[in-house]
Amino acid sequence: MSTMGRLDEAVRLTGVSAYGARFTDLVVRYGEVVVLTGPNGSGKSTVSRVVVGELTAAGSVDVLGAAPVMADLKGRIGYLVKDLETMGSLTSRDVLDICAAVRGCTTAYAHLLADRIGLELDRPMAQLCRGQLRRLGIVQALMHEPELVVLDDPMTELDDEARRVLPVLLREAADRGAAVLVTALAESGAGLSADRIVPLRRDDDVDSRSNQAGAEQAEPGRGLEAARPRVVRGGELRDGGRPAAIERSWLRSRFGPAVRRGRAERLESVADPGDRPGRGHRTGPARRGAVVAVPDPAGHHQLPRLGSRAPAGRRPAGTSAGQARPG
Numbered sequence: 001m002s003t004m005g006r007l008d009e010a011v012r013l014t015g016v017s018a019y020g021a022r023f024t025d026l027v028v029r030y031g032e033v034v035v036l037t038g039p040n041g042s043g044k045s046t047v048s049r050v051v052v053g054e055l056t057a058a059g060s061v062d063v064l065g066a067a068p069v070m071a072d073l074k075g076r077i078g079y080l081v082k083d084l085e086t087m088g089s090l091t092s093r094d095v096l097d098i099c100a101a102v103r104g105c106t107t108a109y110a111h112l113l114a115d116r117i118g119l120e121l122d123r124p125m126a127q128l129c130r131g132q133l134r135r136l137g138i139v140q141a142l143m144h145e146p147e148l149v150v151l152d153d154p155m156t157e158l159d160d161e162a163r164r165v166l167p168v169l170l171r172e173a174a175d176r177g178a179a180v181l182v183t184a185l186a187e188s189g190a191g192l193s194a195d196r197i198v199p200l201r202r203d204d205d206v207d208s209r210s211n212q213a214g215a216e217q218a219e220p221g222r223g224l225e226a227a228r229p230r231v232v233r234g235g236e237l238r239d240g241g242r243p244a245a246i247e248r249s250w251l252r253s254r255f256g257p258a259v260r261r262g263r264a265e266r267l268e269s270v271a272d273p274g275d276r277p278g279r280g281h282r283t284g285p286a287r288r289g290a291v292v293a294v295p296d297p298a299g300h301h302q303l304p305r306l307g308s309r310a311p312a313g314r315r316p317a318g319t320s321a322g323q324a325r326p327g
């Protein structure tokens with residue numbers, strides 16, 4: 001059962017258990033950076049997945065005033081999964097275009113973040129090293145200035161320079177009013193300038209019968225990361241599926257129920273290079289099945305703004321999600 005948390009709390013987990021273990025209760029307030037630390041296998045990813053609604057668990061879970069799986073929280077949460085799947089032919093720029101279109105924001109802040117953290121924008125994902133993929137995951141999680149940022153193990157695979165930049169970006173998100181939850185092994189967590197560090201404990205003696213309803217994958221299309229997509233590696237389809245179907249599946253898995261048939265089809269339009277003057281990248285017949293966001297003739301994305309925003313007063317005046325920031 002879910003009980004409503006206090007107004008200053010973005011996340012409240014109480015008595016949450018999954019996989020036969022009960023985890024430390026957790027509160028994350030707006031405007032703070034909380035780092036959840038613990039050794040391998042302590043449950044950092046499990047707790048992150050519960051928070052974003054990817055995993056249902058026994059216990060009380062309040063996220064942004066709702067049970068995450070039941071609410072369409074897309075657009076209100078920015079989430080970095082630990083193992084980011086790649087879409088071989090898409091570049092980081094393509095992915096950020098898609099994210100911007102689906103979330104109804106511009107890419108201006110995303111590109112600024114990319115520059116600051118050192119993300120290569122124009123390489124196919126299949127060619128990105130793991131540190132670059134991690135950067136892409138971080139940028140897509142922050143670019144729409146969500147109310148809640150959940151980054152699962154972002155420090156792993158980052159080099160020293162990116163490790164210096166990341167805490168600054170997280171602090172900026174919190175100063176803007178976001179609640180920020182980051183998981184890390186204890187040693188890397190120390191570098192994240194947390195307001196609070198919460199050591200994660202798990203009690204493995206939980207009666208497994210009480211967990212039968214918990215620790216299930218969220219129903220496809222309902223949670224943020226509900227449906228695990230089939231994976232494209234190196235530009236090849238691992239299971240031989242059709243590219244468009246796989247990419248639609250990927251879109252749905254990333255953006256949840258908001259990406260319905262009509263919207264996904266618009267995203268899957270194959271643009272002629274002549275349609276997109278001034279863009280340094282393109283998709284076309286040579287990249288069959290690639291997913292692009294298609295702007296209208298005025299250059300505005302047609303997709304509706306999705307998700308609600310942080311309550312008024314949590315953002316500094318003059319800023320809103322998706323607005324470009326001064327350099």
Ligand SMILES: Nc1ncnc2c1ncn2[C@@H]1O[C@H](COP(=O)(O)OP(=O)(O)OP(=O)(O)O)[C@@H](O)[C@H]1O
Pocket residue numbers: 019038039040041042043044045046047153
């Ligand atoms: N799909 C699953 N099925 C059953 N048990 C699982 C599953 N996923 C995780 N677990 C259990 O939950 C425990 C916590 O895993 P989790 O990945 O959340 O830990 P972690 O702290 O993120 O680890 P790491 O630091 O290695 O990433 C695992 O040891 C495992 O026992």
